[in-house]
Amino acid sequence: MHKRFVVVLLLVGSVLTPGLSAAAQETIGVVRNSAGTATVTRGEQVLPAAAGTKLEAGDLLNTGSDGSLGVILRDHSTLSLGPGSRLILRSFAFSPVEGKFGLFFHLSRGTLSYLSGLIGKLAPESARFETPVASIGIRGTRFAMKVDE
Amino acid sequence: MSSSGASSGSHGIPRTLTACIIVLLLTSACVPSSSRGTFILLPDDNGKTGAILVSDKEGERFLTEPRQAVRVAPGTPPGKPFVMSEKEVLATVGPALEALPKPPVSFLLYFKHDSTELTEESLAMVRDVVRTIRERPPVDISVVGHSDTIGDRPYNYRLSLKRAQAIAALLVAEGVDPSILEITSHGKDNPLVPTGDQVHEPRNRRVEVTVR
Numbered sequence: 011m012h013k014r015f016v017v018v019l020l021l022v023g024s025v026l027t028p029g030l031s032a033a034a035q036e037t038i039g040v041v042r043n044s045a046g047t048a049t050v051t052r053g054e055q056v057l058p059a060a061a062g063t064k065l066e067a068g069d070l071l072n073t074g075s076d077g078s079l080g081v082i083l084r085d086h087s088t089l090s091l092g093p094g095s096r097l098i099l100r101s102f103a104f105s106p107v108e109g110k111f112g113l114f115f116h117l118s119r120g121t122l123s124y125l126s127g128l129i130g131k132l133a134p135e136s137a138r139f140e141t142p143v144a145s146i147g148i149r150g151t152r153f154a155m156k157v158d159e
Numbered sequence: 160m161s162s163s164g165a166s167s168g169s170h171g172i173p174r175t176l177t178a179c180i181i182v183l184l185l186t187s188a189c190v191p192s193s194s195r196g197t198f199i200l201l202p203d204d205n206g207k208t209g210a211i212l213v214s215d216k217e218g219e220r221f222l223t224e225p226r227q228a229v230r231v232a233p234g235t236p237p238g239k240p241f242v243m244s245e246k247e248v249l250a251t252v253g254p255a256l257e258a259l260p261k262p263p264v265s266f267l268l269y270f271k272h273d274s275t276e277l278t279e280e281s282l283a284m285v286r287d288v289v290r291t292i293r294e295r296p297p298v299d300i301s302v303v304g305h306s307d308t309i310g311d312r313p314y315n316y317r318l319s320l321k322r323a324q325a326i327a328a329l330l331v332a333e334g335v336d337p338s339i340l341e342i343t344s345h346g347k348d349n350p351l352v353p354t355g356d357q358v359h360e361p362r363n364r365r366v367e368v369t370v371r
Contacts, residue, residue, distance in 0.1 A: 043258060079258060149211060150209020155252070
């Protein structure tokens, strides 16, 4: 009886609070600025990475030789790519209510800078960047990296 | 870029190569032989420097100093950390740093008990919120309602949603485009000040506005 009530509550909760549920299509951040050639690839779709574009886990961000872009993530961290960069937003979780935190992005080429946000404060060990040569654990604030092919 | 020079001419190669590509896709275990990485720890705008841990299969380096950097080549441990000049930092990652957005700005607006009416102080703060929005044409504003723990969850969920909607309406009245507003409710589940259940706590009766 009690269990059934909890399940109903959870269902109601997930319908009423799309911002809270860990659905695959959840927005994890938003493009704040971009210049030159900058795109978001989502499945088969290639979208221009215009300011205001909402980002989802799994998205691939690309910049051309004249491109750059800046992103604000849901935990208030910020991230940017310089020209000729390729970043996959593998996974991202930020739900303090459920105690769920995680950031796992892969830079395969180009340059990136990052300023940590609430995940950095609440669960720094859950944020990680990968590159073809090394993996970066973040214990706070700002860093930058460059991957040459 | 190309690294197809090393041929030992046997039937095994294409299969090994395929296996390698599959492994690369799954785990990035096969490092493209020409990739190189440079990793630089930087102070933030307040002059504070955190720390990063750079690791590969061969070893790891912990960077803690401003502009401390490490280079990594495939198949070798990360190199010896060194301090980069500001000039070299800009030459290496300048355009990326230039594209880094300003962090979002958050405001906490507080409410009277069991009400969607703002406290006097918070009513005055709405002006700061509007000024920030005008100074920084935002791409996205999140408005999240919260309550204290008096009452049950569904009731507080609705109360917090009404609080968020009241603030959103205030912002729209100030000319904010409704399509960039993201309104959500956390009810009693995300207190700013953790308390037991059924506890009056004015600091938990709030709406958090984040201007991105």
